[in-house]
Amino acid sequence: MATVFADKFDDGTAQPATEAMAGSVAGKVSAPAETKTASAASPLTGIMAKWGQTIVAPVLGILAFLGLWAALAPQVDTSLGALPGPVQVAEQGVSLFGEWQAARETEAQFYADQDARNAEALSAGNPGAVRDFEYAGPPTFLDQIFTSLKTVALGFGLATLVAVPLGLAAGLSPLFNAAINPLIQIMKPVSPLAWLPIVTMVISATISSVDPILPKAFVISALVVMLCSLWPTLINTAVGTASIDKDLLNVGRVLKLGWFAKLRRLVLPASLPYIFTGMRLSLGVGWMVLIAAEMLAQNPGLGKFVWDEFQNGSSQSLARIMFAVVVIGFIGFGLDRIMMSLQSLVSRNHQI
DSSP states (O other): OOOOOOOBTTTTTTTOHHHHHHHHHHHHHHHHHHHHHHHHHHHHHHHHHIIIIIHHHHHHHHHHHHHHHHHHGGEEETEEOOOHHHHHHHHHHHHHHHHHHHHHHHHHHHHHHHHHHHHHHTTTTGGGOOOOOOOOOOOOHHHHHHHHHHHHHHHHHHHHHHHHHHHHHHHHHHHHHHHHHHHHHHHHOOOOOHHHHHHHHHHHHHHHOOEEEEEEEHHHHHHHHHHHHHHHHHHHHHHHHSSOHHHHHHHHHHTTTOHHHHHHIIIHHHHHHHHHHHHHHHHHHHHHHHHHHHHHTTOOSSHHHHHHHHHOOOOOOHHHHHHHHHHHHHHHHHHHHHHHHHHHHHHHHHOO
């Protein structure tokens, strides 16, 4: 229960306690009302600001870019005509999807006809006439996308398998770090265009089978991706491992943890943010390298699609190339978002 103290006048007489209480109550009533109004407006303002940053601003930026593109594109003349605008590029995207659907229908008809011929041969008692051929139609744009995704997945996986153990070893051992650091600094800036002929000759000499498990061009592109994309993961893993708090490692010694237990319980959880940052960078580098390698080596994939359209030189080629560039950018963005989600998931489930 609150106690109300009476103030005194200048002549020493006591001020009525009622007036003092009234002033106190008035103050306590008015202040919460203002706080409540401010607190009610604050969440709404925060939500509006968040929506503005995450949705409104990006949409306005994209619309401004598309408008600028549409206005300036007709002003640029090339050997294949005026630069296509967003509408023309989108139309070619729809056309490429239609070509994929037509190719799937042709493939389905091919296998249906083959099954019918084989059934007739068997019913006629001529099993030697049965043939099982694979459809050998030209790859469509979507087929090239899936080929590039499989290639970058193999190259990135190989790069991770090589880079993470080496980075952990370099971060835990200053001697090993000093031994491999010069090699890293020399190999890291080498262009994929320099690696490609070396890898091509080595793989061509290694894979001599007529029907290998993996196509030779697929292996060449994946190895070029690996050689160019492993360095960010290796360096970030080494930095993250070396920056682990020494007190944490001392706890492992006190608990008499073995080498593998210390690695799994202490080193890896503490290094995960650095490792995934390096993996995100490596995946981005690998995706860029892959397109260049496919263009130069004419290996199946999006890079070959872009180069073939450039060599084609039709009135639609430039719009198709620009659509492929947009798709390449969206795929790279999607791969980065996937790596961010994996990082959040793994970090949440592996706490020290």
